[in-house]
Amino acid sequence: MTAPTPTGTRKRRLRDRLPVRLRQHWKPVGALAVGLAVMVAFLGDVRISPYVTSASRVEADTITDDIPGTIDLYDTSTAHNIQLTYQQTDFDKMMKEFKEDGTKDWIKADLVVDGVYLNDVGIRLKGNSTLMSLRGNKGMPGGGNMPPGAPQGEGAGRQAQDGRTGGAGGGDAETGAPGGGAGPGGAGGRAGGPGGMVQYDLSAEKPEELPWLVKIDEYVEGRAYQGEREISLRPGANGQVPLNEALSLSLTDTSGQKAERYAFTSVEVNDRPAVTRLMVENPDTDYADGTDDDGNAVLYKARAGGDFSYQGDDPSEYESAFKQLNKKGSQDLEPVMKLIKWVENASDEEFARDLDQYVDVESLAAYVATQNLLLNFDDMAGPGKNYLLRYDLDTKKFTVLGWDYNLTFSGDATAGPDDSTGMGGGMPGGGEGGDGQQPSGAPEGLPEGMPEGFPEGMPQGGPGGGDGEGQAGGPGGRMADHPLKTRFQESDAFDEVYLAAYKKLYQQFYASGTAAKEVKAIAGQARAAGAGSKELDTAVTQLTKTVTDRAEALAKDKAVTG
Numbered sequence: 001m002t003a004p005t006p007t008g009t010r011k012r013r014l015r016d017r018l019p020v021r022l023r024q025h026w027k028p029v030g031a032l033a034v035g036l037a038v039m040v041a042f043l044g045d046v047r048i049s050p051y052v053t054s055a056s057r058v059e060a061d062t063i064t065d066d067i068p069g070t071i072d073l074y075d076t077s078t079a080h081n082i083q084l085t086y087q088q089t090d091f092d093k094m095m096k097e098f099k100e101d102g103t104k105d106w107i108k109a110d111l112v113v114d115g116v117y118l119n120d121v122g123i124r125l126k127g128n129s130t131l132m133s134l135r136g137n138k139g140m141p142g143g144g145n146m147p148p149g150a151p152q153g154e155g156a157g158r159q160a161q162d163g164r165t166g167g168a169g170g171g172d173a174e175t176g177a178p179g180g181g182a183g184p185g186g187a188g189g190r191a192g193g194p195g196g197m198v199q200y201d202l203s204a205e206k207p208e209e210l211p212w213l214v215k216i217d218e219y220v221e222g223r224a225y226q227g228e229r230e231i232s233l234r235p236g237a238n239g240q241v242p243l244n245e246a247l248s249l250s251l252t253d254t255s256g257q258k259a260e261r262y263a264f265t266s267v268e269v270n271d272r273p274a275v276t277r278l279m280v281e282n283p284d285t286d287y288a289d290g291t292d293d294d295g296n297a298v299l300y301k302a303r304a305g306g307d308f309s310y311q312g313d314d315p316s317e318y319e320s321a322f323k324q325l326n327k328k329g330s331q332d333l334e335p336v337m338k339l340i341k342w343v344e345n346a347s348d349e350e351f352a353r354d355l356d357q358y359v360d361v362e363s364l365a366a367y368v369a370t371q372n373l374l375l376n377f378d379d380m381a382g383p384g385k386n387y388l389l390r391y392d393l394d395t396k397k398f399t400v401l402g403w404d405y406n407l408t409f410s411g412d413a414t415a416g417p418d419d420s421t422g423m424g425g426g427m428p429g430g431g432e433g434g435d436g437q438q439p440s441g442a443p444e445g446l447p448e449g450m451p452e453g454f455p456e457g458m459p460q461g462g463p464g465g466g467d468g469e470g471q472a473g474g475p476g477g478r479m480a481d482h483p484l485k486t487r488f489q490e491s492d493a494f495d496e497v498y499l500a501a502y503k504k505l506y507q508q509f510y511a512s513g514t515a516a517k518e519v520k521a522i523a524g525q526a527r528a529a530g531a532g533s534k535e536l537d538t539a540v541t542q543l544t545k546t547v548t549d550r551a552e553a554l555a556k557d558k559a560v561t562g
Contacts, residue, residue: 067225074279076525090107099135108122131200206272213233236278263278297392301403302388309340318340336389339398373550374509378406382407388403416557417557506560
């Protein structure tokens, strides 16, 4: 018997169309789908930032071609020579763009350092306030405009036929001295600002005098010279070579604290006349890796335009305040973020009790004491925010390191351990009272109102990183406060450790006679590199007097010697 022919075909159910594995495990898959839907619905507009918590020591930017050279780059016992050659059209284009909008682009140059030739290095202008005169009256640091009534350009002081220029305080750029105060010992520029703060009279016609950053690997990846990828040629040439910065670096190094290496060198640019300059190690990846023995630390450089304030729990929000110098890709700014958050939120009792859980307290005491002893007008609390934070991945603690000492040895040589030597309260609209009075310990001759000639690294707008409209650090905000330093100094819990560090460093710097000896040695190094003039002699005399006055004043201070 023949089977009946079916009248229709039965359709497969939906579940039968799914793969067998999916049918067997549909519950976990369904739960995942529901979870994703909930996240999209409730967290769709929330920014999720990844945190890098790996303790990897691998640095992506490695040196593959390290040129040994013939003379140690920072050997202060020998004379050095640097020659830079570049295409004039490249230089002219760079200068045009800088004058128009303040950008500092790299150009190619050939470098000969102590007889060793390196092709295609990168060079660019370095600094902000130090470059003011290159932009004429546009020259507020970072490209901002000078405020009404502030001294501008070459008119900032009196200028005589012999090239001597004084600041508002009656200072003399030939000696680097402000009116009536201790000058920065040879750091004076051709257009000296008040109180020894310097506005250099730079010119594109004299490129050998411009502050340059030389980058060995800008166009040749992986290349270095004696392990160095960056060399900074500091402001000041010949008679204005910054002896004070060299002295500060030398003293900091002798105390066992980390300091950039330096040496004096003659510099020739495109067959122009040679000048004597101070070259300094620039804080970069390799400098960061050298801040400890095992290389297991991250170094962060404070930016002049940022501040030490809590911006939320996204590390990327702190990139405008700090630049990470090493271990990029394996570490991020999370440790800095956590430190800032704690400092901002901790009560006075919690700060005194728990600071040592976040910061190496003895190193912080040494840093603060050093800046006072060196009369540093621009430390971590200054307008340029010149400091580094080193985070130890083993101890999970920070140490504070100094850098950029071009405004040391300016101010009141009699300042004691508890006196301010930085941009203290009383600057316009900020600090203690905001009454427009001069800060304690500031270089004499500083006018009331907006100071001129702020240090390298200043952002656009007002000094200290503000925008001139009441933002932190600007003319309408606090200019001299750094929460970590301020709270440390104001807490009685740390008086003992701070004074102990101060006494020890005073003995090393001044009581031992080291500072006075180093002035003579540094002056000899500058002369060996070609600097020799009455102008330099005057600067040496001025710095020697400042050091002598400082030593004598501290010797009479019972808090220091008792």
